[in-house]
Amino acid sequence: MPKVNTNREKWVVKNTTRFPIIIGDLPKVPAIRTGKILNLLRYATKQEIGQSKVLVDLLRARKLTLKKSVQNVAKENVTKDKARESVTSVEKEELEATVLAYNELVELREWLDNVILGDNGGLDLGSGNLTTTGTITGGILTINGPLGSGGASFLWDDKNQIFSIETKNPSSATIQIPELAEVARSAMLQEDAVVIPIPLSAWRQTGNMEQLPAAGDGTNIGFIPGAFATNSPYLQPTVTTGATATEYARTQVVLPECYVNAQTVTFRIRMTAQNPGVPGTITIDLRAFESDGQRGISADLCDTAQQSYVEAWVDYDFVITPTDLVVGDVLDLEIKVVNQESLGFDPLYTWIGRTSLLIDIKG
Numbered sequence: 215m216p217k218v219n220t221n222r223e224k225w226v227v228k229n230t231t232r233f234p235i236i237i238g239d240l241p242k243v244p245a246i247r248t249g250k251i252l253n254l255l256r257y258a259t260k261q262e263i264g265q266s267k268v269l270v271d272l273l274r275a276r277k278l279t280l281k282k283s284v285q286n287v288a289k290e291n292v293t294k295d296k297a298r299e300s301v302t303s304v305e306k307e308e309l310e311a312t313v314l315a316y317n318e319l320v321e322l323r324e325w326l327d328n329v330i331l332g333d334n335g336g337l338d339l340g341s342g343n344l345t346t347t348g349t350i351t352g353g354i355l356t357i358n359g360p361l362g363s364g365g366a367s368f369l370w371d372d373k374n375q376i377f378s379i380e381t382k383n384p385s386s387a388t389i390q391i392p393e394l395a396e397v398a399r400s401a402m403l404q405e406d407a408v409v410i411p412i413p414l415s416a417w418r419q420t421g422n423m424e425q426l427p428a429a430g431d432g433t434n435i436g437f438i439p440g441a442f443a444t445n446s447p448y449l450q451p452t453v454t455t456g457a458t459a460t461e462y463a464r465t466q467v468v469l470p471e472c473y474v475n476a477q478t479v480t481f482r483i484r485m486t487a488q489n490p491g492v493p494g495t496i497t498i499d500l501r502a503f504e505s506d507g508q509r510g511i512s513a514d515l516c517d518t519a520q521q522s523y524v525e526a527w528v529d530y531d532f533v534i535t536p537t538d539l540v541v542g543d544v545l546d547l548e549i550k551v552v553n554q555e556s557l558g559f560d561p562l563y564t565w566i567g568r569t570s571l572l573i574d575i576k577g
Contacts, residue, residue, distance in 0.1 A: 417463040449566035456558025477574035484568040491562030494554035500532040505544040
């Protein structure tokens with residue numbers, strides 16, 4: 215009579231929020247109600263679950279918890295030479311899920327290479343059920359006591375800083391695992407083109423750095439505070455009718471500690487022209503300089519020519535050459551707006567609603 219495989223694997227998620235959760239890229243998985251648990255393997259394959267970006271994001275945000283288990287795992291002896299091979303079965307999948315759930319701090323393969331077996335020389339597996347816990351000392355997370363190779367569930371208790379392993383097969387090994395919380399910024403994943411807002415109230419007059427006037431004055435763009443709880447602040451150059459106005463505004467921006475040196479820096483401005491006037495020449499331009507900290511500046515770092523803007527709210531991007539830029543650098547920025555109404559019968563308005571930097575960051 216053939217041997218029946220009595221293993222039953224479960225990948226159970228629990229909703230820890232007050233609202234139902236739908237895992238959008240796992241369409242066969244039903245909505246998970248508040249406080250309820252659900253076995254993902256009833257609705258999706260391991261491969262489909264492993265490729266779910268939505269699930270990873272929910273685990274990172276701790277809106278879902280994931281617990282894996284295998285029931286009725288057969289007894290197995292694992293020597294020291296085979297220890298790593300044993301970890302690459304059920305435990306490998308569980309360790310991978312743990313790493314992904316905590317911001318992908320290290321690659322799974324590198325993480326497994328840091329697993330150190332204790333003095334016992336290997337995992338001597340037995341039977342039964344137990345939970346083992348460990349604490350952090352000197353940056354090392356030490357797991358003392360039994361650890362099984364089949365059906366292990368790896369759980370991190372952030373509140374109490376406790377890492378626990380639930381297993382069906384106890385053994386007598388000691389394992390040390392590097393603490394996931396201590397990671398250098400340089401080792402973190404890079405996020406590209408992250409938006410860093412520049413408040414419109416930060417813009418000042420180019421010549422003397424005083425506050426912008428309440429309306430464009432032929433030299434300086436006007437700052438309109440808006441009515442609180444009704445309108446947000448905006449910048450407005452001189453309103454023209456059959457005339458041309460060329461006006462400026464200036465600000466300084468510091469590259470934050472999360473900026474990746476010599477990587478992308480882009481200035482973005484959102485603006486529009488508004489009728490009833492008819493636009494003639496209407497352009498936006500940027501100049502960008504790096505302060506040297508000794509009253510001097512770099513050459514103009516803006517690598518994008520002036521652009522014409524239109525009668526709709528649109529974002530206009532200006533690339534800033536990042537070659538020599540590092541964390542803490544101060545950028546001195548000046549915008550130039552040309553606003554021309556061509557017919558001379560009705561006024562033409564220009565409004566600037568938002569300014570920002572787009573930079574590559576880590577952490």
